[in-house]
Amino acid sequence: MSTVIYVPNDSAAISIGADQVAALIAQEAVKRSLDVTIIRNGTRGALWLETLVEVLTSQGRIAYGPVQPEDVSSLFDSDFLQGGAHKLSLGLTEEIAWFAGQDRVTYKRVGLIDPLSLKDYEAHGGLVGLRKAITQNGSEIVAEVTASGLRGRGGAGFPAGIKWKTVLDAPADQKYVCCNADEGDSGTFADRILIEADPFTLIEGMAIAAVAVGATQGFVYLRSEYPTAITRMRDAIAIAEKAGVLGSSVLGSKHAFNLEVRVGAGSYVCGEETAMLESLEGKRGVIRSKPPLPAIAGLFGKPTIINNVLTLASVPAVIADGAAAYAARGTGRSLGTQVFQLAGNIARGGVIETAFGITLETLVHTFGGGTLSGKPLRAVQIGGPLGAYFNSSHLGVSMDYESLAAAGGMLGHGGVVLFDDSVDLAQQAKFAMEFCALESCGKCTPCRLGSTRGAETIQKIISGVDVPANKLLLLDLCDVMTDGSLCAMGGLTPLPVKSAMNNFPEDFTGGAKK
Amino acid sequence: MSYPSWSIEEATRVLSPLKNVQGPVLIALQAVQERFGYVHEDAVGLIAETFNVSRADVHGVLTYYHDLRTSPAPARSIQICVAEACQSVGSRELVTAVEKKLGKKIDETYADIEIKSAYCFGNCALGPSAMVDGELIGRASVEKVTA
Ligand SMILES: NC(=O)c1ccc[n+]([C@@H]2O[C@H](COP(=O)([O-])OP(=O)(O)OC[C@H]3O[C@@H](n4cnc5c(N)ncnc54)[C@H](O)[C@@H]3O)[C@@H](O)[C@H]2O)c1
Ligand SMILES: Cc1cc2nc3c(=O)[nH]c(=O)nc-3n(C[C@H](O)[C@H](O)[C@H](O)COP(=O)(O)O)c2cc1C
Ligand code: SF4
Numbered sequence: 110m111s112t113v114i115y116v117p118n119d120s121a122a123i124s125i126g127a128d129q130v131a132a133l134i135a136q137e138a139v140k141r142s143l144d145v146t147i148i149r150n151g152t153r154g155a156l157w158l159e160t161l162v163e164v165l166t167s168q169g170r171i172a173y174g175p176v177q178p179e180d181v182s183s184l185f186d187s188d189f190l191q192g193g194a195h196k197l198s199l200g201l202t203e204e205i206a207w208f209a210g211q212d213r214v215t216y217k218r219v220g221l222i223d224p225l226s227l228k229d230y231e232a233h234g235g236l237v238g239l240r241k242a243i244t245q246n247g248s249e250i251v252a253e254v255t256a257s258g259l260r261g262r263g264g265a266g267f268p269a270g271i272k273w274k275t276v277l278d279a280p281a282d283q284k285y286v287c288c289n290a291d292e293g294d295s296g297t298f299a300d301r302i303l304i305e306a307d308p309f310t311l312i313e314g315m316a317i318a319a320v321a322v323g324a325t326q327g328f329v330y331l332r333s334e335y336p337t338a339i340t341r342m343r344d345a346i347a348i349a350e351k352a353g354v355l356g357s358s359v360l361g362s363k364h365a366f367n368l369e370v371r372v373g374a375g376s377y378v379c380g381e382e383t384a385m386l387e388s389l390e391g392k393r394g395v396i397r398s399k400p401p402l403p404a405i406a407g408l409f410g411k412p413t414i415i416n417n418v419l420t421l422a423s424v425p426a427v428i429a430d431g432a433a434a435y436a437a438r439g440t441g442r443s444l445g446t447q448v449f450q451l452a453g454n455i456a457r458g459g460v461i462e463t464a465f466g467i468t469l470e471t472l473v474h475t476f477g478g479g480t481l482s483g484k485p486l487r488a489v490q491i492g493g494p495l496g497a498y499f500n501s502s503h504l505g506v507s508m509d510y511e512s513l514a515a516a517g518g519m520l521g522h523g524g525v526v527l528f529d530d531s532v533d534l535a536q537q538a539k540f541a542m543e544f545c546a547l548e549s550c551g552k553c554t555p556c557r558l559g560s561t562r563g564a565e566t567i568q569k570i571i572s573g574v575d576v577p578a579n580k581l582l583l584l585d586l587c588d589v590m591t592d593g594s595l596c597a598m599g600g601l602t603p604l605p606v607k608s609a610m611n612n613f614p615e616d617f618t619g620g621a622k623k
Numbered sequence: 624m625s626y627p628s629w630s631i632e633e634a635t636r637v638l639s640p641l642k643n644v645q646g647p648v649l650i651a652l653q654a655v656q657e658r659f660g661y662v663h664e665d666a667v668g669l670i671a672e673t674f675n676v677s678r679a680d681v682h683g684v685l686t687y688y689h690d691l692r693t694s695p696a697p698a699r700s701i702q703i704c705v706a707e708a709c710q711s712v713g714s715r716e717l718v719t720a721v722e723k724k725l726g727k728k729i730d731e732t733y734a735d736i737e738i739k740s741a742y743c744f745g746n747c748a749l750g751p752s753a754m755v756d757g758e759l760i761g762r763a764s765v766e767k768v769t770a
Binding site for chain 2: 120122124125137156157159265292294295296297298300301302333334335337338346371372373376377388389390391392393394395409416450451452453454455458459481482490494524526527528529532537540544582
């Protein structure tokens, strides 16, 4: 009987050798006349264990990792096909503490299945939500999403159900569903992994949204930096069309829904929803002023649902298992689960899905294992380039929308980036300003020019020129950017800058530099 | 990667399937670049004519996006992520070391190789990250990047 071996085809795993590992396993099996079937699953999210090789045994999936190409022949020597002992043996995958401590809802199938097998997808609970949705009317679906408490995972946390209701109630001959898969934030990769590992979940979520509001066309706006995800998404759409999940009659219902991938062109600000719409319309990615909201006048002026990948990918579970099951998780007004991403200088980085309300400490130390370098942790940036820098006194903060805002930061897309004690927060603040200058769409003077001015001013502080006066000037400039910017690019760049100044004042004295 | 040299006939062929696309300008530019490796100056007029938009509009889109280029790419390409998560694991030092080894500066133009700053490949738990000739490299080092 053929033994099933899983080797991820996630781009992060491939970036450190997963393809070589898979090829060597195949070669070695032939050499030893062993019958193996290699399934290229998505990553299970423990990027620190990649390449994570799993063998399906009678007890379940037994994991080995991180496997380097040079480990392959010794794995065979240790009879890993029977789950044999080896220095890289990790036991049953689901019993590894890092996985066992998670609560996977949106990421339920991620890493378990062959991403492009619709059969695997259905065997693991796929399409249950969409099958239910086509028997309901739009208001029922929207009410369920509203009751679940699901909020926008792209960063702003706006209630998804309320947004959908706006689109549902807007009369129009054409409506659209657009998935924001621009994932520009450094330190975030959960959209990418979901698309590479379980693209049918996103398709199902978008189809449910379309059925709910009566949209017939959808777009996935995917960044060009993610070539593997682009190919996988397109392949999945083709398979879904062939199977009748997409097309003129969604699962045999009266609803039509077609879906297309559009590739970004290297602009961070095109992740902002109105710039994304401009880009989808083929134009320069310049921000539109709101109102009108995209929900009323979005793509080509039509009512449009715009949601992040994770928002849409959470919908199938909400509909399949009911709003109450989803809303039973979390805390306060942050209900359900968040897919956190542990990144940067971290020993055990990857994706942690848990209910909101876990502490930063638990994420960073219990799951993350502290810094990769082994040096003391000094700073954590939460929520991407527009998010705040925290110091170790903040480790007790509860990871939910309200608590992070109260602590002077934001959750954003859930990225958590660690820095050890070699970091210089004045340099980080300067980078925040430089990045804003580079990516500004150019519409507002405070964002376009203020950011360049800001970077120069921070450089003066670093060089020790008129430090107190330049610090005041910088704070002033931050206020002008916050008040005078049309969108969060210019409006939130002061957040990393000011939090760095407040939480790490010793780096802004212009003197002793490390 | 090798590309055919620019030809208006081939470009016309590349654009023809896009005739019915709503808002076609960006897609058209991307299609031309995918085919030829860059957007030749004559493509601007061709796209304007094909889709009945102004040359200024096409030019505006062409100059807006970081990905679109107006001259052929050098044979070799190294992109190094210089965003926060990679900074925390030494991307600044990596850039300096690569510059030193190759005797070239990042984000400057050379005939044979392009070394560019990039902002996130979504590989933030295995940084520093680089893309070398289209291939993503995790835990990048000078050796891996310049191999
Ligand atoms: N994921 C990433 O890579 C990334 C990158 C940069 C920024 N961000 C995040 O983006 C956030 C800012 O986003 P934004 O400027 O779109 O926020 P926003 O508050 O303007 O809008 C949030 C969403 O709610 C919708 N909305 C607001 N009011 C509504 C109403 N009454 N009815 C229906 N819909 C309504 C908006 O159209 C939008 O889709 C930041 O907080 C940041 O975290 C994410
Ligand atoms: C500069 C900027 C960049 C953004 N980038 C993204 C992004 O890459 N992905 C995303 O989902 N939202 C991004 N957003 C937020 C979107 O504007 C919008 O709020 C989101 O897509 C709505 O979906 P949600 O409600 O499901 O979160 C960005 C916002 C700003 C201001
Ligand atoms: S704040 Fe910056 S990115 Fe946003 S609209 Fe103004 S200039 Fe454009």
